Amino acid sequence: MTETASFQNFMSRVRAGDDRAAEQLVRQYEPEIRREIRVRLTDPSLRRVIDSMDVCQSVLGDFFARAALGQFDLDEPRQLLQLLLSMARNRLTDWARHQTAQRRDARRDQSLAQAVRNGHEPLAADPSPSRVLAGKELLEQVRQRLTDDERRIADLRAADLGWPEIAATIGGTPEALRKRLSRALDRVANEIGL
Amino acid sequence: MSRLDINVVRSVDDRSSVVRDAPTESPAAHDLSQVVADLLADRRRRWNDGDRVTAEQYLSEHPELDATPEYAIDLVYSEYLMREQLGERPQADEYLARFPRFAAQLSRQFNA
Numbered sequence: 001m002t003e004t005a006s007f008q009n010f011m012s013r014v015r016a017g018d019d020r021a022a023e024q025l026v027r028q029y030e031p032e033i034r035r036e037i038r039v040r041l042t043d044p045s046l047r048r049v050i051d052s053m054d055v056c057q058s059v060l061g062d063f064f065a066r067a068a069l070g071q072f073d074l075d076e077p078r079q080l081l082q083l084l085l086s087m088a089r090n091r092l093t094d095w096a097r098h099q100t101a102q103r104r105d106a107r108r109d110q111s112l113a114q115a116v117r118n119g120h121e122p123l124a125a126d127p128s129p130s131r132v133l134a135g136k137e138l139l140e141q142v143r144q145r146l147t148d149d150e151r152r153i154a155d156l157r158a159a160d161l162g163w164p165e166i167a168a169t170i171g172g173t174p175e176a177l178r179k180r181l182s183r184a185l186d187r188v189a190n191e192i193g194l
Numbered sequence: 195m196s197r198l199d200i201n202v203v204r205s206v207d208d209r210s211s212v213v214r215d216a217p218t219e220s221p222a223a224h225d226l227s228q229v230v231a232d233l234l235a236d237r238r239r240r241w242n243d244g245d246r247v248t249a250e251q252y253l254s255e256h257p258e259l260d261a262t263p264e265y266a267i268d269l270v271y272s273e274y275l276m277r278e279q280l281g282e283r284p285q286a287d288e289y290l291a292r293f294p295r296f297a298a299q300l301s302r303q304f305n306a
Contacts, residue, residue: 031264032303039272042234078305 007076012160015067022064028077029084030056036085037092045103046096055095059087062189065138069146070157071185073178142188150184153177229256230265234272241276249273250292267296271303 013021037052074080156166163174249270259265277284286304290297
């Protein structure tokens with residue numbers, strides 16, 4: 001099996017919810033994600049309330065949900081790493097902005113991580129020493145907010161159909177369908193605070 | 195297993211520490227994390243004052259960081275990013291040559 005085919009097989013397993021593939025992905029990409037966050041988290045006041053593990057888990061949860069719903073087209077590991085690091089940078093920016101706004105408002109004195117878990121964190125708030133990433137609840141939450149048409153596209157993607165095949169099945173162009181699903185997931189992510 | 199069941203159980207880091215962020219979860223790791231945080235702040239200050247202290251200098255002054263390469267790599271990679279922020283165009287090859295022992299990890303970070 002070529003490297004590309006092997007990677008695509010791996011991504012198919014990730015999309016299908018294979019927990020071993022998910023664990024492998026976390027093991028392989030978490031160090032770079034956390035480093036990308038750590039070295040950009042230079043403000044001491046932010047370092048006290050945000051840690052790379054929180055941001056990393058949020059990013060991976062978002063990634064697994066979107067991947068399961070068929071958003072990403074990735075051909076090689078490098079693209080996956082680029083995507084995850086980009087998501088990490090954006091997430092860190094969002095959380096830092098949120099924390100700054102909180103400080104400005106001076107309404108609450110609680111950590112950003114706690115605030116995110118309380119109101120914005122899409123993953124189950126698990127106070128135990130173990131945490132669960134990208135759970136079933138999040139995926140169901142996202143799916144429920146898609147329209148019937150959007151959910152159909154997501155389900156076909158989750159079934160590993162390519163965009164040309166999906167276009168042949170339900171009509172439209174592959175690119176238009178890809179953009180439609182991407183926009184739908186962005187909309188839902190915004191709605192639920194992903 | 196349902197395709198929707200993606201469960202990755204992770205251990206959680208020590209949330210009682212003032213500086214919570216560390217690649218590993220041991221108390222010693224948190225101490226080193228604080229060292230790196232202090233060094234990053236020190237570098238920013240010194241570079242702003244025109245003193246371009248290098249990652250090599252910091253690593254030689256803090257040999258304890260070599261015991262946990264993750265911290266040393268943070269120090270190296272952050273220098274690269276700081277140069278980018280200053281409008282320079284640092285080359286990945288330069289860093290791979292300067293820090294061959296971290297080449298594998300740096301390559302992944304740079305290529306992304």
